[in-house]
Amino acid sequence: MDLGDCYRLLGLRSGASFADIKxxxxxxxxxxHPDINPDDKxxxxxxxxxxxxxxxLLTVVPPEETFLNSSRSRTSWYDDLKTSPQEKAPAATTVKTQPPTTPKPPHxxxxxxxxxxxTYEQLQRFLKERRFPQAIALAEALADRLPADPEVRQWQAxxxxxxGRALITQNQxxxxxxxxxxxxxxxxxxKTLWNEVQRDFQRLEQVF
Incomplete structure (x- = not known):
């Protein structure tokens, strides 16, 4: 069962909030419930x-009311992620979020x-634990929720x-x-991401 199936079973669109899922x-x-339908298989x-x-869905959609404060710069998290014990991931360019043209209600x-x-905190954990499908699903769900946010787009990329790098190592x-x-x-x-991906493509060509 993939995440799309999960959302459809619950009658929800992709990217629905934790509260909607619950x-x-x-x-x-x-x-x-079987107690209400005792003879209905x-x-x-x-x-x-x-x-x-x-x-x-609970493993990839965080509760909205929970918020973890981070003492370090949030856009520097990529520097700490490693795709393998020998290879450190490249630093991504810091993207400054532009203020919305139409202010939303404060709440x-x-x-x-x-x-x-x-979600950012949870995404870090998934990637560090090499739980890549969950990390991708989480990033995509957040991008569906906040499609205009450049930082979210950067994390997804x-x-x-x-x-992709992990898949090269696995020969996929x-x-x-x-x-x-x-x-x-x-x-x-x-540009930083572009240069790194180009090197990844060169590595791909050498493996082929």
Whole structure:
């Protein structure tokens, strides 16, 4: 079951908030619960699938009300990530977020910022633990939620590149090429990232 299936099972769009996921699961779980449908095998199977989807989404969608403060610069996290014990990931260019042209209500902007930086912390953990599919899903979900945020776009591109490098090491060369191209497409104006990905492509050609 992939993340798209999970969202569809819960009747949600990709990138739905933690609160929406929780609300939808509770509603559907009550509807299909075996205690309410004791002789209905389809309802039981549906309940099991809903529960699995809910648990998977909880691993990639952080609670909005939780916010971890970081004492260091948040845009410097890429410097600390390593794609292998011998190879340190290149530093990405700091991208300054431009103020929105239309100010949002303070409470909404605050919630989005808390979600953004909580997701940032979780993305770091996934990448350091080499849990690349979860990291990609998390970055893509945040990008769907905040499509105009340049920092989010940068994190998404870096996640693609790191997985691409890992795939080269695993000799999954075609898949590696796909994710390296996605990195360039996601953040095409990041010169540092562009140069690093070009070196990754050169490495790919040497392996082929």
């Amino acid at each position: 609300t939808s699961y509770r509603r559907l779980a009550q509807q299909y 389809k309802a039981k199977d549906k309940f099991i699938a809903l529960t699995e989807a809910y648990k998977l 909404l902007a605050e919630i989005e910022q808390r979600l953004k930086w909580k 870096i996640a693609y590149q790191i997985w 060369l075609l898949k590696a090429r796909i994710y390296l191209k996605k990195a360039l497409k996601t953040d095409p104006h990041n």
